[in-house]
Amino acid sequence: MRSDRFPIGIIGGTGGMGKWFAYFFQQEGYSVQISGRSSGPGPRQMAADCPVVIVSVPIEATDQVIRKIGPCMPRESVLMDLTSLKEAPVRAMLDASVSEVIGLHPLFGPRVASLDGQNIAVCPARGERWLPWLKDIMEKNGANLVETTPEGHDKMMALVQGLNHFNTVMLGLTMAGSGVSPQELRRFSTPVFRERLDHLSRISTHPDLYAHLIAGNPNTDKLLTSYGNNFNELQTLLSSGDVAALTKMIKKIEAI
Ligand SMILES: NC(=O)c1ccc[n+]([C@@H]2O[C@H](COP(=O)([O-])OP(=O)(O)OC[C@H]3O[C@@H](n4cnc5c(N)ncnc54)[C@H](OP(=O)(O)O)[C@@H]3O)[C@@H](O)[C@H]2O)c1
Numbered sequence: 001m002r003s004d005r006f007p008i009g010i011i012g013g014t015g016g017m018g019k020w021f022a023y024f025f026q027q028e029g030y031s032v033q034i035s036g037r038s039s040g041p042g043p044r045q046m047a048a049d050c051p052v053v054i055v056s057v058p059i060e061a062t063d064q065v066i067r068k069i070g071p072c073m074p075r076e077s078v079l080m081d082l083t084s085l086k087e088a089p090v091r092a093m094l095d096a097s098v099s100e101v102i103g104l105h106p107l108f109g110p111r112v113a114s115l116d117g118q119n120i121a122v123c124p125a126r127g128e129r130w131l132p133w134l135k136d137i138m139e140k141n142g143a144n145l146v147e148t149t150p151e152g153h154d155k156m157m158a159l160v161q162g163l164n165h166f167n168t169v170m171l172g173l174t175m176a177g178s179g180v181s182p183q184e185l186r187r188f189s190t191p192v193f194r195e196r197l198d199h200l201s202r203i204s205t206h207p208d209l210y211a212h213l214i215a216g217n218p219n220t221d222k223l224l225t226s227y228g229n230n231f232n233e234l235q236t237l238l239s240s241g242d243v244a245a246l247t248k249m250i251k252k253i254e255a256i
Contacts, residue, residue, distance in 0.1 A: 009033045009050035011057060011065055013040070016110035017082050018056035024115070028137060047072035052130070054104075055081040055089070059212040063092050070096025078130035080104055084209075085157065085216055086150035090125050100127025102134060103150055107160075109202075116142030123150045154217055161213045162220030163227065165203060169214070172200045 008025050012018040013034025022032040033050055034040050046053055047069060057065050062083050070093060073079050078100040083089040090103040103123035112118060120138060122145050124131050138145055148156075175185070182197075189197065203210045214220055237246045 005030045006052070007031045007033055007050045009035070009041070009046040009053040011035050011043075011046070011053065011055050011069060013056065015056065015058075017106065018054075020110040021054065021056065021082070021106075024141075028141075043069040044072045047074070047077065051077040053077065053079055055079070055083070055093075058208065059083060059085065059216060060208070062089050066092040067096050070099075073097045073099035075099055076129070078102060078127065080134075082106055084161065084213055086121070086123050086153040090123055090150040094125055100130050101125040102130060103153075104134075105153060105157075107146075114141065117144070118142075119144045119146055121146050121148055121153050121156075123148060123153060125150070155219050157213070158217050158219035158223055162217045163223045165210050166214050166220065166224065166227070168196070168199050168203055169210070171196065172204065175200075 005028075008030050010018045010022050010032060013022045013032065014036035018034060022034050025032050033046055035042075035046060040046075041049065051074075053069055053073060055062060055065050055069065062081065066079075066081065066089060070079060075098050079093050079097050080102045081089045081093065082104055084105055086103045086105060090101065093101045093103070103125060105121040105123075107119040107121060115138060120143050122131075122134070124147065135145055185197065186194070234246070234249065237249065
């Protein structure tokens with residue numbers, strides 16, 4: 001560890017994203033303390049040792065973990081999280097601590113090889129000391145930082161994650177109910193369809209995470225009304241066999 005490097009604590013550092021960021025910071029020369037439910041230092045010890053603590057636990061455990069670590073964080077330290085939703089965790093970090101607070105959402109999963117070209121949503125919430133350090137280390141590794149508010153972030157995630165994953169779940173449920181075997185589907189698949197199947201497979205192996213991304217974001221519900229209206233309109237057009245009207249409707253997609 002270089003002399004200008006301080007220890008970084010990651011609660012949830014034994015899991016997917018936590019492990020990814022632990023490796024990232026180690027490569028940058030920092031020492032990293034990690035903890036899980038039954039391993040690593042407790043909150044008091046981690047807060048005493050590490051001026052930077054990052055919470056990277058499942059969405060449903062985030063509030064409880066923040067409420068344990070928050071009160072232990074000194075004023076001059078920074079508490080951050082990697083949660084895929086931002087309003088509730090950032091509010092909880094502000095409520096539970098007197099330290100600096102920055103909400104982060106890496107817009108990628110632990111399968112990517114590096115930060116190069118990846119987007120990260122950043123919600124600075126309290127303090128000014130740590131943000132330049134964070135920006136510098138992320139940007140010099142090629143990340144694109146998108147600064148936003150927790151509310152703005154969650155509205156965007158209703159489209160990027162909530163609606164997107166809802167749509168994929170609908171596709172998966174419909175295909176599962178069709179009676180066609182996965183092997184047969186793969187044999188007839190196109191490259192684009194194989195990408196959809198891979199997305200389905202990621203969702204079905206982490207059902208808790210995706211259920212929270214869809215149902216945990218109150219903004220998704222509003223979009224589903226529009227989704228339902230579009231579904232009904234498309235189905236009516238399909239039943240009537242009106243190809244010209246369907247083409248006209250598909251052309252509306254150009255707007256995005
Ligand atoms: N996966 C993604 O693609 C992705 C992308 C962006 C952001 N995120 C966000 O990153 C966070 C972590 O997701 P993940 O996919 O990395 O989850 P994960 O692989 O399931 O890892 C969860 C980690 O949290 C620990 N943990 C669970 N409950 C805990 C508790 N009550 N107290 C302390 N530690 C606890 C686990 O430790 P033990 O098992 O050792 O107990 C494990 O280290 C989530 O907030 C998610 O929204 C995920």
